[in-house]
Amino acid sequence: MIRIENVSKQNSHRLLFIEASATLQKQEKIGLVGPNGAGKTTLFRMINGEELPDEGQVSTERGITIGYFNQDVGEMAGRSAVAEVMEGAGPVSEVAAELRDLEAAMVDPDRADELDTIIERYGEVQARYEELDGYSLDGRAREVLSGLGFSQEMMDGDVGKLSGGWKMRVALARILLMRPDVMLLDEPSNHLDIESLIWLEEFLKGYDGALLMTSHDRAFMNRIVNKVIEIDGGALTSYTGDYEFYEQQRQLADKQQQAQFERQQAMLAKEIKFIERFKARASHASQVQSRVKKLEKIDRVEPPKRRQTVAFEFQPAPRSGEDVVTLRNVHKRYGSKIIYEDLDFQVRRKERWCIMGINGAGKSTLLKLVAGASEPDQGTVARGPSVKMGYFAQHAMDLLDGDLTVFEQLERNFPQAGQAPLRALAGCFGFSGDEIEKKCRVLSGGEKARLVMAIMLFDPPNLLVLDEPTNHLDIATKEMLIEALSRYEGTMLFVSHDRHFLSALSNRVLELTPDGIHTYGGGYTEYVERTGQEAPGLRH
Incomplete structure (x- = not known):
């Protein structure tokens, strides 16, 4: 249906595609992956006819309809x-x-x-x-x-x-x-809660057209796609299978390429050593010459491209008391809407609670009460002795000063810390080289989220209260965050619509329902097994 043939494309000074080729056939459901800035949106725009390649061509079958969803929705009123x-x-x-x-x-x-x-x-x-x-x-x-x-x-x-x-x-x-015959969906899973996400997943599974999509939600991508196209170093590489299969194949290909590279490097070193040793001897002149010619003709194996990854490193958090947070008899309403009546809930040390509930059930309100960002109408919210809290909410990103650079913002938050530790912190959270000099106002949503987390975790709390911490983060950064939080020794209370994040990190579930709260002793995976549903709003 759609053919991308030997396409080259430059965006300002950046080469996005170099003789790249791929196809999209009827009923294929393809996940488009690649690091931020690799050219995913540009590829969508070329297929949709909004941009032209510098070389090569993008051809679409006559008469097919294309529907293109992107993040720029324009005016609606x-x-x-x-x-x-x-x-x-x-x-x-x-x-x-x-x-x-x-x-x-x-x-x-x-x-x-x-x-x-x-x-x-x-x-x-x-x-x-x-x-x-x-x-x-x-x-x-x-x-x-x-x-x-x-x-x-x-x-x-x-x-x-x-x-x-x-x-x-x-x-x-x-x-x-x-x-349409072809759907191009650029990050359709952004801004969706878990119920809407699961509904969209089912809709797209039943859709009989061709689909090309990007998503930062790995579980969502994995359940829909039957092929992955990766943009890497200007090339398009296709993998037949779901997202997990792609990841396995990618790792395997990298390992094989690394082994091939190392074998070739060892062989080259041996040949060069021979040439160096005998080049001055007339008796070995012909052998030296033939080896020099052999080296000139060899196709050099490149090492696998190193993916830029962010390594979050937590300092050990100070130990809190056993009782971390206690809510007693809590009542909360907004106008005529009652959120809680007589809510009792306790969080103990090292527990990792994920909060589940439909839109409007009071998930973020609960986090605000625990964090002290909101007061109950009645009842008490008490934090235990030695509790040091870190609170991540979407509005936390508004507290960054747009006129400061990333490094200046870190210096303002930690005036006692030296330059070296702050540069190391920035590097851990993906701000390396010139990126540390970017003004906060020009940062993307994902970069702002990373900077707020860096500030929150530099002097580590023993209670983390996280409201949708993975919004705006790409798959690689989410993986790093999950990896780091799984090693975190403190207590956690969080809301997330990312099922991979929920499964990997929770060991308790609090479900807010109209008839009160339900608690589950295992994590999110056990909750799904026990209830037969991935979210409360889907229960029959």
Whole structure:
């Protein structure tokens, strides 16, 4: 359906693709992977015709429809969310618009003499609308929006009043309702809670078109894709299989290439040693000459490309008392909405609680109460002796000073620390070389999250309260964070929609439901086994 042939592309001074080739066939579901800045979005834009390659070509089969979702959703206002979604439904929305125009023309007294022609055309357009299943369009649009977490009230309200994250969901719903022949989805899993994520997963598994997508959610990617295309060093390499299979193959290929490189280096060293030793001896001149020629002809094996990885290193946290946090008799409401009544909950040392609950159940509110960022209306929240807390919330990223560089921000937070430890800290969190001189205002969401975590973990707390810590982080950085947190000796309380993160780090589950709280003694994996569902909102 889509062929990328010998494509080369330069973006300002950066070479993104060098004679890269790949194909997207019918019904293939492909995960596009590669480090940040490798050219994933540029590839989407070339397939969609928004950019042209410098060399080579991107060809699409005649007549196929392409739906492209990206993070730049543009302006949305003046219509309901459901009308905005229906507008994007491809040919059927154009037919619906013509039907509306014809209905207006029929009652327009100025066009009374054209009435027969208008009625005849209306019959043709109505037949086409029925053929395209237009009359069920409103129902289907609502079904998609409901799957993505919208209430009926939000569906019928002005889309302009929604936050950026909810507008993203509207833009995604437009593409899903359209059901094009090819879907290009650039980070569709951003801004989704776990219920919406699982609904989207099922939708895409049942979608019979071709799919090319990126995602920072490894479990989501793994369950959908049957092929992976990797962008690395300007080339496109295809792997048939899911994301886990790709990772295994990638590691295997790197090992083989490293072994081949080392064998060749040993052979070259031996040959060079012979040449050096005997080049001055006339008796060995012909042998030396033939070995020099042999070396000139050898195809050099490159070592595997080293992926840039971030290594989080925790200093040991001071020990807290056994009782870390105790909530007694806690009542909390926002306006008329009751969040908790008589909530009792205790966190003990070394427990790692993941908080589960549908949207609005009070997950972030619980973290705010524990962190002291919010007060209960009634009852008490007490932290135990020697508890030193680190609190990561999305608003924490707003506390960075946009006028400071990364290094200046670290210096402001830790005026007593020397330059060397702060540079090492910045390096651990992926700010190396010139990146340490970047102003905080130009940092991406992921870079801001990394910097806030660096500040939080430099002088380590023994209680970590984390609200969606993996938002904005790519797969490699998430892996490093999981690796580091699994070695962390303190206590954790966290909310996350990343199932890999939940499974790897929790040893307790607190589920917030309308009829009170439920606690589970194992981690998230045991919770799924016991309840038969991956999230509370999906329970039958």
